[in-house]
Every structure is written in C-alpha cells, then in structure tokens.
Amino acid sequence: MRKHKFKRRAPQNEEMSLQITSMADIFTILLVFLLKSYATGAVNVSPSAGTLLPEAQAGETSVEALKVEVSQGAVLVEGQPVASLKEFRFEKGDLQANGSSASLGKALEKERQRQLLIAKANSDVKVDPKIIVVSDQRAPYSTIKSVLASAALHGYTDFKLAVVKGE
Amino acid sequence: MMVSGDSGHGSGSQDFELNLASIIDCLTVLITFVLASASFLSIGLLDAGVAAAGATAATDSKPPEVNLTVELGKDHAMTVKIGGKSTSTTQIPAKAGAWDQEALAQNIATLKQKWPELNAAVLTAGDATEYRDVVKTMETIRKTVPAVLLGGF
Numbered sequence: 001m002r003k004h005k006f007k008r009r010a011p012q013n014e015e016m017s018l019q020i021t022s023m024a025d026i027f028t029i030l031l032v033f034l035l036k037s038y039a040t041g042a043v044n045v046s047p048s049a050g051t052l053l054p055e056a057q058a059g060e061t062s063v064e065a066l067k068v069e070v071s072q073g074a075v076l077v078e079g080q081p082v083a084s085l086k087e088f089r090f091e092k093g094d095l096q097a098n099g100s101s102a103s104l105g106k107a108l109e110k111e112r113q114r115q116l117l118i119a120k121a122n123s124d125v126k127v128d129p130k131i132i133v134v135s136d137q138r139a140p141y142s143t144i145k146s147v148l149a150s151a152a153l154h155g156y157t158d159f160k161l162a163v164v165k166g167e
Numbered sequence: 168m169m170v171s172g173d174s175g176h177g178s179g180s181q182d183f184e185l186n187l188a189s190i191i192d193c194l195t196v197l198i199t200f201v202l203a204s205a206s207f208l209s210i211g212l213l214d215a216g217v218a219a220a221g222a223t224a225a226t227d228s229k230p231p232e233v234n235l236t237v238e239l240g241k242d243h244a245m246t247v248k249i250g251g252k253s254t255s256t257t258q259i260p261a262k263a264g265a266w267d268q269e270a271l272a273q274n275i276a277t278l279k280q281k282w283p284e285l286n287a288a289v290l291t292a293g294d295a296t297e298y299r300d301v302v303k304t305m306e307t308i309r310k311t312v313p314a315v316l317l318g319g320f
Contacts, residue, residue, distance in 0.1 A: 020187045020188065020191065021187060023187075023191055024187050024190055024191055024194065027191060027194035027195065027198065028194065030194075030198055031194055031197055031198055031201065034198060034201045034202065034205060035201065037205070045210050053208070053210070054298060054299040054302040054303070055302075056211070056213060056302050056303070056305070056306045057211075057306060058211025058212055058213050059211060059212060059213075059214075063212055070298075099320050132212065135298050136298070137297065137298050137299035137302070138297055138298070138299070139297070139298045140294060140295050140296065140297060140298070141239075141292040141293065141294060141295070141296040141297075141298065141301055141319075142294035142295070144298055144301070144317075145294075145319060145320040146320075148317060148320055149320045152320075157216075158214075158216070159214070159215040159216065159317065160212040160213065160214060160215070161212065161213040161214075161215050161302065161305075162210055162211075162212060163210070163211055163212070163213055163302060164208055164209065164210060164211075165209040165210065165211040
C-alpha cells in the first residue's frame with residue numbers, strides 16, 4: 001500500500017481571538033470621516049428622487065433661504081408641492097400674462113406673509129429676499145423664467161441656483 | 168481608607184477592562200445611521216440676480232460704459248451683444264451640434280480686455296433651452312465676468 005506523502009498536521013487550536021481594539025479604532029476613524037463629510041455642503045438641500053441637478057463650479061458660502069424645487073412633475077416650495085408640471089412645463093391655465101405662475105405665486109405670497117409676520121414680531125429677523133432654486137437640469141428655460149418671475153413678483157429677488165459642485 | 172487586594176482586581180480596585188464589544192455595537196449603529204442619512208452630493212450655489220426686475224447689485228454709482236448680453240438661441244447658436252458706449256453683435260454658431268463654449272469664452276475675454284470695467288453680463292435663453300445649458304454658459308461667462316444675471320423675463 002502506498003504511503004501517504006504528507007504527514008497529517010496536528011490539529012490547530014480553533015479558538016481565535018478577534019483584535020477588538022483595532023476594530024474599535026477603525027470604526028472610530030470611519031465615523032469621524034463620515035461626520036466630516038456630512039456637513040461639507042453649502043446648503044442643506046435634498047432634491048427629490050429623479051431630480052438631476054446641473055454640475056458647475058460654485059462657491060462655498062453657506063446660505064439658508066426659501067427653497068423652490070422644479071422637478072419633472074411639480075414645483076415644490078420647502079418640500080410641499082404647490083404647482084403641477086407636465087414634462088417640466090407649467091400648465092397653460094396656470095400661467096399669467098406676465099409669465100408668472102398663479103399657483104406658485106400664491107404659495108410664495110403665503111411664505112412672504114409668514115416672513116413679514118415673524119419680522120414684525122421680532123425686530124432681529126429681517127425679511128429675506130433670497131431664494132434657492134433647485135431645478136432639474138432638463139427643465140426648459142421657459143419654466144425657470146416663470147419660477148423666477150413668480151419669485152421676483154413676491155419680493156424674492158436674490159436668486160441662488162443650486163448646483164452639484166464639479167471639479 | 169479602602170485598600171485593594173494584592174492582585175489589584177478586587178472589588179475596590181480601579182483597574183478594570185473596558186468592554187469594547189458594546190462600544191463597537193454603538194459605533195456600528197452610528198455609522199449605519201450616518202450612512203443612511205448622509206447625502207454625498209456636494210451642493211453649491213450660483214448667484215443669479217434679476218436683471219428684469221432691476222435688482223442688479225449696484226456696487227459702483229457710475230453706470231458701466233458697456234452692457235454685455237449673451238443669448239442662447241435656436242440650434243445651439245449664441246449671440247453676444249454689446250450695448251452702451253459701443254454697440255456690436257457677434258454670432259457664435261454651433262460646434263459639432265453643441266454650444267461652442269470655448270469660442271464664447273474667447274469672445275468675452277477679448278471684450279474684457281477692451282473694457283476692463285466690464286463686470287456684469289445678462290444671460291438670456293430661448294424657451295426650449297435646457298437649464299443645464301444655461302448653467303454651463305453661466306459658468307463660462309463667470310470665468311471672465313464675475314456677475315451673471317439671468318434675464319429675459
């Protein structure tokens with residue numbers, strides 16, 4: 001009978017101790033890194049699903065202002081849908097002679113009145129002309145014009161366009 | 168006075184081992200939560216004043232000698248208009264079916280050399296022009312002229 005070429009190894013100790021200290025180090029570093037990258041954006045904007053923001057080189061200034069989002073099917077003010085769109089375009093009945101949108105105008109007027117009330121009650125609070133436009137990159141300029149016209153009519157004249165920071 | 172035992176691990180001893188397993192549990196939950204709620208898109212803001220509403224930032228009381236207007240027209244053709252002290256219109260045709268951003272940048276750089284005080288431009292576009300093209304053109308103009316205002320409404 002043929003002899004086994006290799007000798008059978010002696011059974012190893014199956015108990016394995018996990019280096020838990022180094023694991024804790026790794027987790028801590030991961031957490032610090034994630035927390036750091038968590039707050040690097042200039043603005044706290046979370047576009048709705050399916051919205052693609054255009055890419056551009058933009059400033060680092062942190063701004064808090066009223067947010068108007070233009071998505072494929074609706075215009076949202078602070079996350080609440082206020083006007084419906086059909087393939088990024090306002091419905092004809094919603095557009096006024098000056099190019100603004102009636103339903104968006106109504107929502108912006110409500111926001112403006114709220115700001116005025118707060119400013120009246122608290123002298124430290126100023127009425128803010130800033131507005132952040134978060135628009136899908138496929139939206140036509142006619143829709144953007146209508147949004148800007150509606151905003152300008154209600155005192156929001158300092159436009160900020162939200163973009164994804166490029167290289 | 169409390170005295171610890173010889174071994175140093177008696178009930179009164181301050182020498183103890185930290186239970187790292189529970190700390191790792193906490194860290195895992197924290198990392199999962201941060202990953203789930205984090206947005207990895209770095210969002211920036213572009214300033215766009217309202218030319219039509221007349222709210223342009225007036226930092227200088229003296230009006231500019233020339234006004235620069237860039238229009239994005241049909242078939243990816245651009246028009247660069249100069250108004251004021253001097254008037255001129257330059258057409259920039261499409262390049263391979265796309266906006267010729269390089270030619271626009273060169274054109275604006277030439278205008279800036281001619282009028283160094285040129286610090287603002289108005290950008291308008293046709294109704295069907297996509298927002299991404301408007302932003303891209305804005306970015307091109309901003310390399311030479313710092314203030315770009317959206318117009319046409």
